[in-house]
Amino acid sequence: MKHVKTLIFALMILMCFPLGAIAFTHVPKTIYIGTTYNGAKMHISGEIGSNEDAVVQILGSDQEAHFKLKGKVWGIFWMTVAHLTFKHSPSVYMLYLPHHLATLGESQLEKWGFGYPVIYSRITIEPPPKNKQQIFEDFLKLKQKDKLYKIEDNGITYTMRGDKKVFDAVVNLPPKIPPGRYEIKVYRIGPDKHIRGVETDYFEIKLKGFPLFISQMAFNHSLLYGILAVIIAVMAGFLMGFLFKDKGGAH
Amino acid sequence: MFHMYLPIAGNSVNILLILGLGGMVGLLSGIFGVGGGFLMTPLLIMFGIPPTVAAASDSNQIVGASTSGTVAHYRLGNVDVKMGILLLIGGVIGGDIGVHIIKVLRALGNADFLINITYVIMLGFVGSYMFVESLQSLKKSKAPEETQEIASTPPKESIYVRFMKSLPFQMHFEKSGVTMSAFMPLGLGVFVGILAAIMGVGGGFIMVPVMVYLLRMPMHVVVGTSLFQILFTCINVTIMQSYSNHTVDFVLALLLLLGSTVGAQFGTRISKKLKGDQLKIILATIVLLVMVKMLVSLLSKPALMLTYAGGH
DSSP: OHHHHHHHHHHHHHHHHHTOOOOOOOOOSSSEOOHHHHEEEEEEEEETTTEEEEEEEEOOEEEEEEEEEEEEEETTTEEEEEEEEEEEEESEEEEOOOOHHHOHHHHHHHHHSHHHHHHHHHHHHOOOOOOOOHHHHHHHHHHHHHSEEEETTTEEEEEEEEEEEEEEEEEEOOTTTOOEEEEEEEEOTTTTTTTEEEEEEEEEEEEEEEHHHHHHHHSSSSSHHHHHHHHHHHHHHHHHHHHHHTHHHHH | OOEEETTTEEEEEEEEHHHHHHHHHHHHEEEOOOOHHHHHHHHHTTTTHHHHHHHHHHHHHHHHHHHHHHHHHHTOOOOOHHHHHHHHHHHHHHHHHHHHHHHHHHHHSOOOHHHHHHHHHHHHHHHHHHHHHHHHHHHHHSSSSSHHHHHSSSOSSHHHHHHHHHHHEEETTTTTTTTEEEHHHHHHHHHHHHHHHTTTTTHHHHHHHHIIIOOOOOOHHHHHHHHHHHHHHHHHHHHHHHHTOOOOOOOHHHHHHHHHHHHHHHHHHHHSSSSSHHHHHHHHHHHHHHHHHHHHHHHHHOSSSSSSSSSO
């Protein structure tokens, strides 16, 4: 009886997404940050129905971010007037859309649960400012400058494989992307502009080699790290002094 | 190509750019005896380094550059160790007092306003005074420079000189060629330490004029002694920042100091070739330029009202 119930429950879930799974793949599964890392490329692809569209969303974990707010003091000076903390802001938000879906506008994207207004509604700012919308726009500009937030209007390409459409998104991960676990969501949009299915997977960004060693030293052995940093700097200074002395310049 | 990942800053940088930046600031450090933090930190922020990491890693690189500069100046006989140690003790006490003052100011609100205004006034006053004084001195003196500078240490018996002489614990500072109470460098060290802590900088550009005008030290000894003092201040800052805030990016500091230690050596050579007044007038110009830049940023509307927290 218990098994029958489980089976019925599983069938009900499958009925919510009637037209089969997307089964997308992403390469690579793990991105390693080594000494010469300067950003990375990731390919996300999969099959969808011939009359469907794919939307790819990449989301970083929620974080607490601290900012300074500038304002006018005494009517002439522009300087910091408040310190703000942003809560529940994803560290990364990337959205890849096919061109014709992007042209439908922000309100349609919002109905699907995509785009910056969705981020705006989940973020809380402390202390609450009077002009949250304006401050959020500046926050977006900072994130977009670091390439951590972006919406690619022409970010999905299609090729036909029999009666199936294969979508492909090339994701450029910026150098500033922090190590961690990231969520990939692929949405299948039908011709009636309804979401027919969604599939989720994850990828990881990890430090390796020298950056990993430095990071572990800095966070796990901070006092030793500080002392070593000083000793190496002093030695480098002495070394330069010694090298230049030999060339006879310092007298 | 030529990129390197900075694990604490969480960004990658062009190696050549950072080496060049280090070289340029190291050159200034070797010439004028300033740490160069007031120039380096904003430039690093401009290249995408988080403000807190930029300031802390810069302290780490200043350790290397000032070691290099101090060694070179020591060989030239330009480091007054006795004076440097007294200033350093004062600076540490002053820094501690300054940190408490800044806490009180933050609690009262509008601390940033006071910090910025102090910055602009100090830079403006120090830069203008040094510029005018050295310009007059340059015009006057066709006579020998440096020997005169040392010989003319006790000028007229002004109130200030009489005050200096009246203080207890008089001692002779051989390298600087001055005799004064130990309380003078100690007290002025405290003063600079307080200002440096409030303004969030190393204090080299305040310390140099203090040594020249209030301690009456010859300019070349000032440069060497200032570097000696900065070295110890930055050692303390680097260890404290590593331990408490985990903001020192050693990879960034290493790249910067590769450039800055070489720059500091060339700077020392240039410093040697320049006259005391010439050094003062160039430093005064840089200080005034920084003041103007700061004033412009205070008066013009920023492109974005929001900035990442931290840094100077």
